[in-house]
Amino acid sequence: xxxxxxxxxxxxxxxxxxxxxxxxxLAEITTFDAILLLIIxxxxxxxxxxxxxxxxxxxxxxxxxxxxxxxxxxxxxxSQWFHIASEGAPLVIVENxxxxxxxxxxxxxxxxxxxxxxxxxxxxxxxxxxxxxVLERDGSISVIPETR
Amino acid sequence: xxxKAFEIVKTDLExxxxxxxxxxGFIVQKFGIVFIIGLVVAAALGVxxxxxxxxxxxxxxxxxxxxxxxxxxxxxxxxxFVMVNxxxxxxxxxxxxxxxxxxxxxxxxxxxxxxxxxxxxxxxxEGKGNMRITFYMVPRKMGTLxxxxxxxxxxxxxxxxxxP
Numbered sequence: 001x002x003x004x005x006x007x008x009x010x011x012x013x014x015x016x017x018x019x020x021x022x023x024x025x026l027a028e029i030t031t032f033d034a035i036l037l038l039i040i041x042x043x044x045x046x047x048x049x050x051x052x053x054x055x056x057x058x059x060x061x062x063x064x065x066x067x068x069x070x071x072x073x074x075x076x077x078x079s080q081w082f083h084i085a086s087e088g089a090p091l092v093i094v095e096n097x098x099x100x101x102x103x104x105x106x107x108x109x110x111x112x113x114x115x116x117x118x119x120x121x122x123x124x125x126x127x128x129x130x131x132x133x134v135l136e137r138d139g140s141i142s143v144i145p146e147t148r
Numbered sequence: 149x150x151x152k153a154f155e156i157v158k159t160d161l162e163x164x165x166x167x168x169x170x171x172x173g174f175i176v177q178k179f180g181i182v183f184i185i186g187l188v189v190a191a192a193l194g195v196x197x198x199x200x201x202x203x204x205x206x207x208x209x210x211x212x213x214x215x216x217x218x219x220x221x222x223x224x225x226x227x228x229f230v231m232v233n234x235x236x237x238x239x240x241x242x243x244x245x246x247x248x249x250x251x252x253x254x255x256x257x258x259x260x261x262x263x264x265x266x267x268x269x270x271x272x273x274e275g276k277g278n279m280r281i282t283f284y285m286v287p288r289k290m291g292t293l294x295x296x297x298x299x300x301x302x303x304x305x306x307x308x309x310x311x312p
Contacts, residue, residue: 001221001222001312009312016180017184019177019180020176020177020180020181020183020184021177021181022177050222051222084166084169085169085173088169088170088173089164089165089166089169089170090163090164090165091165091170092157092159092161092163092165095155095157095159100155100157101155102154102155103154103155106154106170106174132159132161134161134163144161
């Protein structure tokens, strides 16, 4: 198969799969996630290069992937719909110390994830010390502490 | 999910939540996960080759042909002939058109001789009694591949569907 078509197909497929699996898939790297990412990268490498180990195939593949990424970023600049569809939008998951359960459940985030972010970012001890927690576009959790 | 089911928050944060996009996204994710699970189940059953839905066999007399109905582009598939109580040597003939779309990687056991005649490639095998001849082949074309293979006067029609 043509290396450009191969590169595009793998890029789009991996992109769609990670969007389906949700933002937390890449943000939260546990031991299991790290193993999963290693296996996925190995598998996609084989599919990307096939049996063509030439230098030219490598150049074509790198340019295809970088070029596709550049085109995507340009489309995102001009289309807010595409920007949100491809990267998502932030979501408030804790308001005034109160976890917003439905939002958290849908986003596959639990209270322990919020408390972990609160501890590591601000040294907070309890949920009622959190004014807002926001699930960001990249899957990380930002915490705004309650001011006293 | 209705709008009432999703908590509405009024914050003093300068943030654009795009709640409708989130709701659509969660629905798309649900269908996406069903699609991924469906793909895995289909693959396990052999919709893309190497499974019960993919294996096909065709018997004529004492000869059985086993092959893959579905397979993947540039992956190695097996095509086997099983013969019982063969009295004479075996000759298997593939049409040139079929071999244009499928590359023969190896044959076990190796044929005694190979010749090309009348748009066909003929492989001859010496032996008597029970015999199993396996061709390891790599599809070079995607989509439907059809062919008619002859073995000692019996003609077998086979069709593969090759996924990308």
